[in-house]
Amino acid sequence: MSGATTKRPGNDSLGPDLEGRLGAFTLSDLLQMIGYTHKTGTLTLIQGWNTRTITFERGRITYVAAGSRLPTLIELLVRAGRLSGRELEQLQAEHPDEESLLTHLLERGRIVPEDIERCREQQLEVAIYTLFLWRNCRFTFRAGECLYEDGIPVSVDSLQLVLEGTRRVDEWIQFSPVIPSVSVIFRRRKVERPIPPELDTIYQQVDGQRDVATIAREVGWTQFETARALYRLYRLGLVEAVPPNRVKIIELFTLAVESIYLKLVLFDYPRVALEFEQQLNRFAQQHGLRVRMASGRVIKTDRETPLSSTELIDLYKLFIAIQNNKFHKLFDPVVANGLMEGLYRHADPELQQMLRMYEFYEIEGLFPRRPTKASTSSSG
Known part of the structure; x- marks a missing residue:
């Protein structure tokens, strides 16, 4: 069910x-x-x-x-490094639902209640x-x-x-001039100043490549907590915001949507591929994007679109997330995961990192189907 x-x-x-x-x-x-x-x-x-x-x-x-x-608790535990993907696969047969698996992990001491509370907050x-x-x-x-x-x-x-x-x-209103989106990237400034102990965890993750959302995933914090810490580091003059590479972002999205279309055709789902293309064009038109697709190829990009790089990322992430959710419902895991597999395996390291960072490619694969709440139906 x-x-x-x-x-x-x-x-x-x-x-x-x-x-x-x-x-x-x-x-x-x-x-x-x-x-x-x-x-x-x-x-x-x-x-x-x-x-x-x-x-x-x-x-x-x-x-x-x-x-x-939406991410499950188990998925968030894997992302936080509290559980490995291989370990999860081994436990799924014996503990197919999330509640049973969490109980097992707690009883074995693999996680503690604070881990679950942190994931619930996320x-x-x-x-x-x-x-x-x-x-x-x-x-x-x-x-x-x-x-x-x-x-x-x-x-x-x-x-x-x-x-x-x-x-x-x-608080977000206060952050927004510096952090308008969780897709903003930060880099360290060359200053000699002590790092406040409560901010050191976040400061150590700042590398000029990872954005707010990625740093939050790396350390197991919420995006809000991470943004607040980065804002404090910014006010102290220890870090500065870096605009994302617009050209690379557009290149990434172009490769991603063309790869999905091609794989749908190769998996013998031409109608789904056509629907995907039509939905991309409709989504772009409704959200002020100029990107357009025809016959599986991107024929127009967002190079001249009057949107910021972070706005482009947020819209691209939304479209890919909606499509991935649909594909996970339509297809078995081999097909759903395979739509981006080839692109990821053959991309250069920078594009691979961006695919993971913007969650275009789920490196851990599919997670257990989340349990649903039973209910009764009534009729008048």
Whole structure:
């Protein structure tokens, strides 16, 4: 069973019970209103092709899903180096679901509760806290209709989530002139000054190549914590922001989408390849990109697009993440992983590093299918 939906009684063609656009309402307003009225249902947020669904049960947030695949706790443990990909493969047969595997790892002393708490915080950041930064976002709420598919469960108190999300927005506004995106790269400055002990972990990761998001993954911190530390290092004059290489970013995206198209054709999925091409062109048009694709080749790039390098990265990452999520549902792991395998294996070291950094290529491969929450269906 891949997921479950509890539908409200009545006609499925009924429209949403609440809809609008963030601006007149903030996300905090919406979450608090649903919480205070103890509503059960699903809030859908749509910002371009970026989507998120938040499920409530009697006013409590219980589940979050996205158009792109949200990381599981096991995936985050692997990324943090607490568990190897090979070890995970060996344990999957005996412990096929996430809860069983986590219990086993705790009992064997392979991880400690603090490791899980750290990963849960990273999950919440990706799934919920980033939503407080969304602008020009449409929303709908359907009462009595709960979605539990392709997402992650949430157990943190909803009011706590709202307070923490609001606090982070205030700090991000302070960071934004220096760190407008987690795709910003930092390098060390040649100054002789002691490093504050609490910032040394992040300072040691600054190399002029890795961005905020990559450094966060390397040290197991949240992106917010990492950005705050880098901002403090910047204010101390110890590091400086480096604009990403625009030419390399465009080259990377061009190679990635052409590789995916070619592999889909070679795997005998020409219709999916055509749909991929059409979706790229539609995505580009709707998000102000100039890149266009025809017959599997990129015929126009974003060299002259009036968007910053970090804005390009964020949009490229979003498109690839949405497509990868779809491919993981459509195909078996051999096909899904193979769409970028050839490009990664034959790319130069710099492009390989960028493919990993921007998560175009999942070096660890697919992770266990996340467990879903069972529910019952009622009819009127």
